[in-house]
Amino acid sequence: MTEANALQESDMSAIAESVSIIVPTLNEAENVGPLVSQIVATGVSFQEIVFVDDRSTDGTQEIIRALGRDQPVRLIERESAELGLAGAIMAGARAAQGELLLVMDADLSHPPDRIRDLLAPLLEGTADMVIGSRYVAGGSTPGWPLWRRMLSRTGGAFAYPLTGAHDSMSGFFAIPRSRLLELEPSAAGFKIAFETIVRSGPKLRVREIPIAFRDRTRGHSKMSFSIALKFLRVWLQAIFRRSFFRN
Secondary structure (H helix, E strand, O other): OOHHHHHHHHHHHHHHOOEEEEEEEOOOOOOHHHHHHHHHHOOOOOOEEEEEEOOOOOOHHHHHHHHOOOOOEEEEEOOOOOOHHHHHHHHHHHHOOOOEEEEOOOOOOOOHHHHHHHHHHHHHOOOOEEEEEOOOOOOEOOOOOHHHHHHHHHHHHHHHHHHOOOOOOOOOEEEEHHHHHHHOOOOOOOOHHHHHHHHHHHHOOEEEEEOEOOOOOOOOOOOOHHHHHHHHHHHHHHHHHHHHOOO
8 A cells, every 4th residue: 555545544534533423313212222333333433423302202312311421422402393303403513523424313214334335425525415315226115105105206206306316305314514514504394405405506416325214113103194295295395496496
């Protein structure tokens, strides 16, 4: 290995260790422990896992604090959950200490073994945002009912002309902290990745890698047909606004 290559590898290792993993939570007491264990088991270098909790009532916060005694885990408590999931992610981004952010759900639906692949293009300088995608070749949604697949696909199809991404609704993505904070997307609900891509425009280099998105095995799902329909309505309204009133 040449001196230049060794230096580059050292720099990439240092950046990799400056990764903050942001995990929004709401009543995920059964999942946060297994999630931390699975992340650690991947062997990926990271600086911290930042849990952003929206007033859980099932002991989630206590479990996160206990995990913090032995692992690089921090808890951010939000008094108001009015801003939804996107607000929790932005709160985590503002509090994060790492240079790169990796955002994922707490319910074990996002595969920790793909974290390394999400971070790699950022570390190599070949992408500005990397999305774990259900809808590129190799991606899948095992166990999803037909109605959920159809609604998700519909939202993605409407968003594609604006984003160029097959799965801009994904909640599993990596991005430099400075880039996300500089955009400060006024996102609501689940569409922060969509807002980030649209507000950035073509200058944001987005890459998608395939993932298998699995439904939770512990705890209670917050998704239902009525919630999905409501979200699709909000999602389509956001797409309409972005189509005709782009900044």
